[in-house]
Amino acid sequence: MTPEPAGPMLEVENLVVDFATPRGTLRAVDGVSFSLDKQEAIGIVGESGSGKSVLARALINILAGNGTRTGTIRIGGRDIDQLTKTERKHFFGVEVAMVFQDPMTSLNPVKRIGAQLTESIRYHLGASKADANNRAVELLEQVHIPSAARRLRQYPHELSGGMRQRVVIAMALACEPKLLIADEPTTALDVTVQKTILDLIDDLRREQHMSLILITHDLGVARGRADRIGVMYAGRLLEQAASEEIFTNMRHPYTEALMQSIPDTSHPSHTRLQPIPGRPPDLLSPPIGCAFASRCRYAQADCIDIKPQLELVPFDHLHACHHPVGTSKGDQALATNLAAGETAAGLVLDDELEGVS
Amino acid sequence: MSNAAAMAEAEAVKAVPVGGRKEPRNYIFWFAVVWLVLVLLITIFGEWLPIVDDPNERNADTIKKGPSWDNWFGTATFGQDVFSRVVVGGRISLRVAAIGTAVGIGVGGTLGLLAGFYRGWVDSIVRLIINVTLSIPALLLVIFIVAVRDQSLFWVVFAVCILAIPALARIVRASTLQVAEREYVKAAEVVGAKRLSILFREVLPNVMPTMISFAFLTTGIILVAESSLSFLGLSVEAPTITWGSIIAEGRISFQETPHMVFLPAVVLFLTVLSLNFIGDQLLKRYDIRESAL
Amino acid sequence: MAGSGTAHLRDDPDVLIRVENMVVEFSIPGGTVHAVSDVSFDLVEGETLGIVGESGCGKSTTARAVIQLPKPTSGTVSYQGRDLTALGNEEMRKIRPDVQMIFQDPISSLNPRRTVHDIISEGLRVWGGRGVWSEERIEELMEAVGIDPRYSERKPHQFSGGQCQRISIARALVLDPKVIICDEPVSALDVSVQAQILNLLEDMKERYGVSLIFISHDLSVVKNVSDRVMVMYMGKVCEIAQSDELFDHPVHHYTRALMSAIPGAQVTGQADLLEGELPSAIEPPSGCRFRTRCPKATEHCRVEEPQVREVSPGHWVACHFPHERD
Numbered sequence: 001m002t003p004e005p006a007g008p009m010l011e012v013e014n015l016v017v018d019f020a021t022p023r024g025t026l027r028a029v030d031g032v033s034f035s036l037d038k039q040e041a042i043g044i045v046g047e048s049g050s051g052k053s054v055l056a057r058a059l060i061n062i063l064a065g066n067g068t069r070t071g072t073i074r075i076g077g078r079d080i081d082q083l084t085k086t087e088r089k090h091f092f093g094v095e096v097a098m099v100f101q102d103p104m105t106s107l108n109p110v111k112r113i114g115a116q117l118t119e120s121i122r123y124h125l126g127a128s129k130a131d132a133n134n135r136a137v138e139l140l141e142q143v144h145i146p147s148a149a150r151r152l153r154q155y156p157h158e159l160s161g162g163m164r165q166r167v168v169i170a171m172a173l174a175c176e177p178k179l180l181i182a183d184e185p186t187t188a189l190d191v192t193v194q195k196t197i198l199d200l201i202d203d204l205r206r207e208q209h210m211s212l213i214l215i216t217h218d219l220g221v222a223r224g225r226a227d228r229i230g231v232m233y234a235g236r237l238l239e240q241a242a243s244e245e246i247f248t249n250m251r252h253p254y255t256e257a258l259m260q261s262i263p264d265t266s267h268p269s270h271t272r273l274q275p276i277p278g279r280p281p282d283l284l285s286p287p288i289g290c291a292f293a294s295r296c297r298y299a300q301a302d303c304i305d306i307k308p309q310l311e312l313v314p315f316d317h318l319h320a321c322h323h324p325v326g327t328s329k330g331d332q333a334l335a336t337n338l339a340a341g342e343t344a345a346g347l348v349l350d351d352e353l354e355g356v357s
Numbered sequence: 358m359s360n361a362a363a364m365a366e367a368e369a370v371k372a373v374p375v376g377g378r379k380e381p382r383n384y385i386f387w388f389a390v391v392w393l394v395l396v397l398l399i400t401i402f403g404e405w406l407p408i409v410d411d412p413n414e415r416n417a418d419t420i421k422k423g424p425s426w427d428n429w430f431g432t433a434t435f436g437q438d439v440f441s442r443v444v445v446g447g448r449i450s451l452r453v454a455a456i457g458t459a460v461g462i463g464v465g466g467t468l469g470l471l472a473g474f475y476r477g478w479v480d481s482i483v484r485l486i487i488n489v490t491l492s493i494p495a496l497l498l499v500i501f502i503v504a505v506r507d508q509s510l511f512w513v514v515f516a517v518c519i520l521a522i523p524a525l526a527r528i529v530r531a532s533t534l535q536v537a538e539r540e541y542v543k544a545a546e547v548v549g550a551k552r553l554s555i556l557f558r559e560v561l562p563n564v565m566p567t568m569i570s571f572a573f574l575t576t577g578i579i580l581v582a583e584s585s586l587s588f589l590g591l592s593v594e595a596p597t598i599t600w601g602s603i604i605a606e607g608r609i610s611f612q613e614t615p616h617m618v619f620l621p622a623v624v625l626f627l628t629v630l631s632l633n634f635i636g637d638q639l640l641k642r643y644d645i646r647e648s649a650l
Numbered sequence: 651m652a653g654s655g656t657a658h659l660r661d662d663p664d665v666l667i668r669v670e671n672m673v674v675e676f677s678i679p680g681g682t683v684h685a686v687s688d689v690s691f692d693l694v695e696g697e698t699l700g701i702v703g704e705s706g707c708g709k710s711t712t713a714r715a716v717i718q719l720p721k722p723t724s725g726t727v728s729y730q731g732r733d734l735t736a737l738g739n740e741e742m743r744k745i746r747p748d749v750q751m752i753f754q755d756p757i758s759s760l761n762p763r764r765t766v767h768d769i770i771s772e773g774l775r776v777w778g779g780r781g782v783w784s785e786e787r788i789e790e791l792m793e794a795v796g797i798d799p800r801y802s803e804r805k806p807h808q809f810s811g812g813q814c815q816r817i818s819i820a821r822a823l824v825l826d827p828k829v830i831i832c833d834e835p836v837s838a839l840d841v842s843v844q845a846q847i848l849n850l851l852e853d854m855k856e857r858y859g860v861s862l863i864f865i866s867h868d869l870s871v872v873k874n875v876s877d878r879v880m881v882m883y884m885g886k887v888c889e890i891a892q893s894d895e896l897f898d899h900p901v902h903h904y905t906r907a908l909m910s911a912i913p914g915a916q917v918t919g920q921a922d923l924l925e926g927e928l929p930s931a932i933e934p935p936s937g938c939r940f941r942t943r944c945p946k947a948t949e950h951c952r953v954e955e956p957q958v959r960e961v962s963p964g965h966w967v968a969c970h971f972p973h974e975r976d
Contacts, residue, residue, distance in 0.1 A: 047840040047841065047842065048840050160927055160928065162927075163927070190704035190705055190867065191704065191867065191869070191908060191911040191912060191913070192704065192907055192908060192911045192924045193704075194911065194913065195910075195911040195913075196924075198913075217840065217841070218841075218913055220912070220913030221913040223913070257842070258841065258842065261841050261842045261844070261845040262841050262845070262870070263845070263848070263870040263871055263873065263874035264870060265869060265870045265873050265897055265909070265912060267874070268894050269873050269874060269875070269876055269877070269893035269894055269897075270852065270874070270875070270877075271874060272849065272852075273845035273848055273849055273874065274845065275842055275843070275844075275845035275846035275849060276842035276845070279810060279812075279843075
């Protein structure tokens, strides 16, 4: 392999993904920029339709046919648009691997586990059949699948959901990727299985010095497993900071609202929840200003007119908000709105926020 | 579980929103509709039109002539006007197809609906009927029926119905099974609705689109089947004409008079194609509605 | 876990539903699936009972078997003193309005070809004679659940997932039920919408005086809405207690494993981790069904099935060697 180039593992600059739909252009990812260091893990958190999965697909070049991407993606310092066809094959099989939510997306139901694993090893690494077989057993052991040699002869449907996801992870690791993208890898699994899979990904990442992008709708999943967390909403990254910083010192009102809406087991039962009122904007006709303004308790006139850009504040914390939480501007905005009983966007602030989904 | 959420996300991105009327292929759909309406109107009201003559009127002056202003589709072996024959023959062909489909939907659809909804022994019996009838070679069965009885319109229709019933029963049963699994059916039961009311109010309206789409497809299939029978000389006997018999007759002197085969065949082809296309589009449209829900 | 017994049933005069030794089995080509095995619980008026467990634990089947969909293989379900398992179809149908249900999938639970008005009023159509059949009732309910009554002629696909779930709630409330079974009602929703629906359920419970059986795989959701929580594993009861008690002092090893697996939970001290795979529901383990994965299992657990017993007032567990109540 070529000597390690210096610099970050992944750089994404102003990534925009548009989908042509019968009703017009849908901007699923809207100017996302971030970088990921070698061996670093970033969690991308967002709700349905936030564009987090599209972002992942754009990164490995597998957008649906009606999607177009602009902006630069550099992996290991190389612009992926400048790659030749053979280089691309090397990149998106060897250097970058992906794990999807549904293991059956990646597994062929009519082929044995062993055949699927060795195929990829032989294709990408040119190993002999025997070597590939040994490597396959090794990989399954690495993801803690018991009696690995026997599993090679089994079909995907003979395994439980958790085991299948382990096989998919083993397949992703087969070529020792430098960057692993996991798109909701545990969403379809039970909590106890989820925990073991997340722990597994975490361990493997450290052992193999991989970078990791963990995409999830669950802030709790990203917590403790990602060095940094980015929060996405309506196609934009609204906030990005070190994992604990996001939890203890969130700046964006959406991040705050998202955390407050999740029931917490440390609260007594029947604790009133604080939902986010309203619903996300229609991406076919996005608002001019901040996408969250219509649901935000802090919203002021400038939020409706001017789209906030990402701003760097101390402790390596990025946020895109005119009136960030926990700052004097934010406090003032909230106080004004509470006094008026409604926000500049017309959201009525009761004692309790309740809205129609 | 969260599968649904993820799917919703994918859907939001793929975004084939409901009411996305501006599909590029829609004009083909409307062309098919216009063609069918035209064919129906002309075959039904053809006799009162000045362009249609007695299809069996012989004319020694115009034997095996190509298309002309007087005879749009040319003339046949004894100088009959082929266009008039196509119009009148179409009436029989389309009637056979329509009756076959109606009986198929009526009997087969009901069987399928009952089997899919009540399951258990009802399903076992219906499945047995479907499997047995489907495993008899269709064409042979029809040939047999027509051969032992007679080649009257009734027996041809009867034979065609035998083909349509199990095929439609199977499709409707599959669709019913799927719909009956939906939670709104459970929900109606929880509310306390009676079984029969659930069948008619919750299940049937959701099986209907599939039924209607397949009715169009079946009509097309029956048209072709009837033509094949005619071609084999097993359909309705002369002097009754069908599209199949016109083509079969023309085949004999194909070298001299290709128009006798070609033009009626084009009409048949376009009609079947239109039926298939409409059925397909309806199916697709309802599918999209369902998935975009 | 994997326990049986009826010791935890209460003698309260307000008991609405009392399930005793319920068994639900399904025959499949490979054998018999033991979906629910000897489960007992009760529900007092005004209470919310949460049933929590992982996929395949039988929580959903348990709740559905209460309303005889499917009919339990054995055991009794008494509702206000009447044994529902002994009723004929028509008698059962007459009781149905009292026990309503909300389903997981907001989209599949509404008929796509009917209007919102028709969907909500279906109960009134069926039971015209019962209660007040009026347009005002529908309108009032739509407003109560947060759907603008002007949209009553729209079809389900014109609403979002959260709104569909609101419509489902209105449909369940229209017959003035005593109990609503909520089968994973928020699992398909985004967290921000989930909070709206959970709050709405609490409000409706208060306003219309219903009791809830709330099923979910999500512990934090169950804790938030429930008064009592029952933890299930492979068709058996593990632990049942008041919600706060259960979450503060879990004693069953399975409950503890579940809680330590909550994403983002700050795990303190020794976490119970689950080893191995879920055994087959066709041939469940002998004795305690959890023993194959339990860190504390002994030979005794293989031979004898634990019975439900009380570890502190109102806190019941089915385990031979429960964790100390810390």
